[in-house]
Amino acid sequence: MLENEITFRKLEIFLAFMDKRNISRTAEQLDLSTVSVHRALHTLEEGIRCPLFVHQGRNLTPLPAADTLAEYAREVCDLMRRGIEETRKSAGVGQGRLKLGTMYSLTLDTIPQLIMGLKLRRPLLELELVMGSNQDLLLKLEQQQVDAILISVSDSQIDPARYEALPLFKDDIYLASPSTSPLMSGPADLRDFRDEKFVSLNEGFATYHGFQEAFQVAGFEPQIVTRVNDIFSMINLVQAGVGHTLLPGRMRRIYQHSVRLMTLAAPYQMRQTIALVFARNRERDPDMLALVAEGRMYALSHRNSAALLADATLDPL
Numbered sequence: 001m002l003e004n005e006i007t008f009r010k011l012e013i014f015l016a017f018m019d020k021r022n023i024s025r026t027a028e029q030l031d032l033s034t035v036s037v038h039r040a041l042h043t044l045e046e047g048i049r050c051p052l053f054v055h056q057g058r059n060l061t062p063l064p065a066a067d068t069l070a071e072y073a074r075e076v077c078d079l080m081r082r083g084i085e086e087t088r089k090s091a092g093v094g095q096g097r098l099k100l101g102t103m104y105s106l107t108l109d110t111i112p113q114l115i116m117g118l119k120l121r122r123p124l125l126e127l128e129l130v131m132g133s134n135q136d137l138l139l140k141l142e143q144q145q146v147d148a149i150l151i152s153v154s155d156s157q158i159d160p161a162r163y164e165a166l167p168l169f170k171d172d173i174y175l176a177s178p179s180t181s182p183l184m185s186g187p188a189d190l191r192d193f194r195d196e197k198f199v200s201l202n203e204g205f206a207t208y209h210g211f212q213e214a215f216q217v218a219g220f221e222p223q224i225v226t227r228v229n230d231i232f233s234m235i236n237l238v239q240a241g242v243g244h245t246l247l248p249g250r251m252r253r254i255y256q257h258s259v260r261l262m263t264l265a266a267p268y269q270m271r272q273t274i275a276l277v278f279a280r281n282r283e284r285d286p287d288m289l290a291l292v293a294e295g296r297m298y299a300l301s302h303r304n305s306a307a308l309l310a311d312a313t314l315d316p317l
Contacts, residue, residue, distance in 0.1 A: 005047030008080060011073045013040040018070045023060060096122075098287045101130045101137040101149035103206060104230045106274065108254055110150065110168065110298065117294040125287060133229075135204030141277065148278035148291060152206035154270075158277060166276040166295050169302040173210050173270045174261040176238050176247035187265040190218035197243035198222045199234050206272055207231070211246045214268045235259060248272060 017026045017037065027034045041060070045052045052066040062070075102111055111129065118125055130137070130146050134156050137149040141163070150168070158165050175188040200222075201208040215222050225243050228234045231251070238245055239258050252261055264270075276295045282288045 003047035003049075005043045008077060010040045010044045010047075011077055013037055014044055014066075015070060015073055015077065017041060017060075018062060018066065021062070096124050096287065097126045097128070098148070098291065099128045099130055099146040100291070101132065101140055101146040101151075103134065103137070103151060104131050104232060105248060105250055106150050107131070109250065110274070113298055113301075114291070114294050117297060118290055121290045121294060122287065125290070131230075133202070133204035134206045134209075138277075141279070144279075147282065147285075148276055148288065150274065150276055152272040153275045153277065154273045155206045155209040162280060163277050164280055164283060166292060166299070168274045168276060168295060168299045171248045171250050171272045171274060173207070173214075173246050173248055173264065173272065174252075175244060175264055176235070176251075176255075177244045177260045177262065178238055178241040179258055179260055180241060181244075181260060188262040188268075189265045190214060190268050191220070193222075193244060194218075194220050196223070197225045199237045199243045199245050200224050200227050201231065201234055202227045202229055205231075207246060207248060210270045210272070214246060214264070214270065217267050 013026065013030060013032070016029055017023065020026045020029065023034050023037050023041075026032075027037045030037070038060075041053065048065075048069065050065055051063055052069065053060045053062055055061075100111075107129075115127060118127065130140065132140070134151045137146070137151050138156055140146045141149050153165050153167070175190070175193075200211055211222075223243075226237065228237070231247075234245055235247070235251065235255055237243065238247075239255075246264075247259070247261060249261070251259075255261075276292065278288060278292075283292075
């Protein structure tokens with residue numbers, strides 16, 4: 001049975017020392033202190049339960065037993081490195097491929113920007129997109145069918161012990177109506193739409209959760225004509241005059257001329273926080289590091305754009 005003092009890290013330090021035959025040069029190579037190197041060698045010797053070195057002045061000289069251990073330690077460490085590499089291959093980690101889950105609405109702006117940035121950072125990276133609802137994407141992440149997801153964390157329970165969540169931006173929810181609807185002014189009070197028809201996303205989508213909460217506050221059950229499985233189908237139905245809906249502001253740029261978006265009155269106002277979510281045990285994966293770095297750049301760019309827009313609104317001159 002192996003002693004607790006015998007670890008792969010100590011074996012790596014031991015092998016580096018056997019090559020350098022000098023504690024200071026070993027510490028420099030491994031970016032450690034000389035005290036750390038000496039402690040690792042001493043505790044390894046205790047774990048082996050036989051002398052490996054003798055002190056000659058300030059120098060540490062390996063005994064024949066150390067040469068024997070070094071021979072086997074190299075084989076063990078090399079075998080473990082190959083084992084880790086094959087294990088990562090089996091899991092699809094660090095192989096230049098990344099499966100990214102995303103909500104449909106983020107394919108308009110966020111996803112293209114992230115992909116372009118990733119391609120600059122890692123030109124050979126293959127990226128596969130998987131689209132679905134918040135609920136579906138969280139399940140896929142839990143079952144390791146995707147490597148990371150872009151979802152609304154405002155409507156989801158994220159386990160901080162298992163997952164990292166990098167916020168990218170916040171988005172307000174608006175009332176969306178057909179462009180042919182009578183012109184309405186001021187914030188929309190949902191109580192005024194008690195007799196109107198609505199279209200909705202199915203359960204599990206981020207906007208569906210907010211939709212239900214808003215009408216609970218309004219105190220009535222909306223007349224839902226139909227439910228759909230993607231936000232673009234829902235917008236098409238609104239454009240066609242089938243009914244109203246609630247829509248995140250990120251859709252405004254594309255549909256501002258065909259769908260009327262109105263700010264909700266104060267009791268119904270809500271905001272989604274869009275975040276990149278991934279497993280904590282993947283945070284050192286080079287491909288994931290590149291995605292996270294690009295996510296941070298996107299978040300910074302989004303904050304700067306929002307600040308400039310706010311300044312322009314306050315001071316149009």
